[in-house]
Amino acid sequence: MSKTLGIGILGCGNISAAYMRLSPLFRGIEVRACADINEAAAKARAEEFGLRAETVDGLLAASDIDIIVNLTVPAVHYEVSRRVLEAGKHVYSEKPFVLSLEEGEALAAIAKEKGLRVGSAPDTFLGGAHQLVRHLIDSDAIGKVTSGTCFVQSPGMEMWHPNPDFFFQPGGGPILDLGPYYVSNLVQLLGPVKRVCAMSSSGSEYRTITSQPRYGDKIKVETPTTIHAVMQFQSGAQITYCASWDVWQHGHSNMELYGREGTLHVPDPNFFGGEVRMTDKGSFVTLSEAWQHPFSKANDRGHANYRTAGLADMALGILENRPHRCSLEFALHVVDVMTSILASGESGTFIDIKTTCERPEALDPQAAKALLV
Ligand SMILES: NC(=O)c1ccc[n+]([C@@H]2O[C@H](COP(=O)([O-])OP(=O)(O)OC[C@H]3O[C@@H](n4cnc5c(N)ncnc54)[C@H](O)[C@@H]3O)[C@@H](O)[C@H]2O)c1
Numbered sequence: 573m574s575k576t577l578g579i580g581i582l583g584c585g586n587i588s589a590a591y592m593r594l595s596p597l598f599r600g601i602e603v604r605a606c607a608d609i610n611e612a613a614a615k616a617r618a619e620e621f622g623l624r625a626e627t628v629d630g631l632l633a634a635s636d637i638d639i640i641v642n643l644t645v646p647a648v649h650y651e652v653s654r655r656v657l658e659a660g661k662h663v664y665s666e667k668p669f670v671l672s673l674e675e676g677e678a679l680a681a682i683a684k685e686k687g688l689r690v691g692s693a694p695d696t697f698l699g700g701a702h703q704l705v706r707h708l709i710d711s712d713a714i715g716k717v718t719s720g721t722c723f724v725q726s727p728g729m730e731m732w733h734p735n736p737d738f739f740f741q742p743g744g745g746p747i748l749d750l751g752p753y754y755v756s757n758l759v760q761l762l763g764p765v766k767r768v769c770a771m772s773s774s775g776s777e778y779r780t781i782t783s784q785p786r787y788g789d790k791i792k793v794e795t796p797t798t799i800h801a802v803m804q805f806q807s808g809a810q811i812t813y814c815a816s817w818d819v820w821q822h823g824h825s826n827m828e829l830y831g832r833e834g835t836l837h838v839p840d841p842n843f844f845g846g847e848v849r850m851t852d853k854g855s856f857v858t859l860s861e862a863w864q865h866p867f868s869k870a871n872d873r874g875h876a877n878y879r880t881a882g883l884a885d886m887a888l889g890i891l892e893n894r895p896h897r898c899s900l901e902f903a904l905h906v907v908d909v910m911t912s913i914l915a916s917g918e919s920g921t922f923i924d925i926k927t928t929c930e931r932p933e934a935l936d937p938q939a940a941k942a943l944l945v
Pocket of ligand 1: 582583584585586587588607608609610613628643644645646648652666667668735749
């Protein structure tokens with residue numbers, strides 16, 4: 573088998589540029605073609621990055637494409653990924669890769685029958701900062717983690733994204749849109765979740781777009797925009813998780829984990845890098861600089877940005893016949909947790925999580941280096 577798999581990008585919107593810009597950093601993948609239902613968008617990205625523009629059907633049939641990266645909007649992720657698998661290609665989807673357990677199980681069944689892989693973003697938990705936290709937890713630096721907090725709160729998305737409607741429709745909202753970063757990182761650090769409870773609300777019935785080109789347009793809010801949840805992990809840890817797009821400012825840190833012997837401050841799981849701070853029973857020390865992890869280095873506009881690491885790990889997993897870290901089983905557990913939080917917010921009851929998963933294998937500095945060209 574060739575040492576490189578051909579990649580096709582399906583969905584040429586905002587985030588596609590990051591995949592096209594960053595994929596050349598990695599072994600095992602070569603982005604060759606792109607497509608979009610908006611053919612002008614595909615042509616524009618193809619021209620910008622020297623790719624071949626295809627129609628959607630053309631991309632699904634292309635003989636030089638092994639993996640299709642699904643960068644469409646969440647409402648159609650399942651349908652698009654299903655078509656990719658049925659076309660006989662592996663699929664790697666942006667998050668959330670499905671909107672329900674049933675959709676994830678249906679994709680798993682097709683993938684199993686056809687011997688194909690399904691992978692899903694986010695891959696930021698593979699970042700240097702989060703892998704340092706993983707290393708500290710696994711080496712018992714703060715003892716058993718008993719509790720923690722996560723805060724992801726902002727005024728919203730309608731002030732920066734050119735087409736922000738999907739954020740306020742079912743499939744969007746701060747849990748399904750940003751939750752994948754937070755919940756995935758917690759599951760890779762602490763293992764699977766056992767049960768959840770939550771309260772939810774929406775700060776406004778309509779949002780007004782202040783980005784261009786649709787300045788002034790109104791969006792009806794059809795999913796909760798403020799959710800306060802508590803997650804109980806199988807390990808016994810309990811984590812408070814507040815996600816909101818109704819908050820102008822706050823003073824909470826992104827993620828704090830409390831262990832029997834100390835505390836860890838974890839940087840924003842939406843990014844690969846950032847400052848990790850730890851204390852035992854004394855004062856905080858910053859540890860990030862001592863950890864020489866390739867995915868901590870600023871490489872993209874002043875930030876550590878290694879998006880597509882999860883895709884490359886899946887391609888190399890196929891080529892090397894080993895599991896990939898951003899797996900269907902892991903992503904489906906995260907979807908189960910997030911949809912259960914939303915269901916608990918509606919019903920006011922505790923919800924037991926139906927799925928479980930193994931923690932993805934840690935990506936130490938050497939393993940990360942092996943993903944790079
Ligand atoms: N924008 C970001 O910064 C960002 C960051 C991380 C993850 N994501 C995720 O990436 C995904 C895409 O986000 P985006 O911001 O690029 O959205 P976007 O709206 O800018 O782009 C989506 C593209 O998909 C195309 N599309 C829609 N339905 C399609 C279909 N059935 N077949 C083919 N193409 C179709 C649209 O024409 C559009 O060009 C979302 O799941 C989002 O959560 C976005």
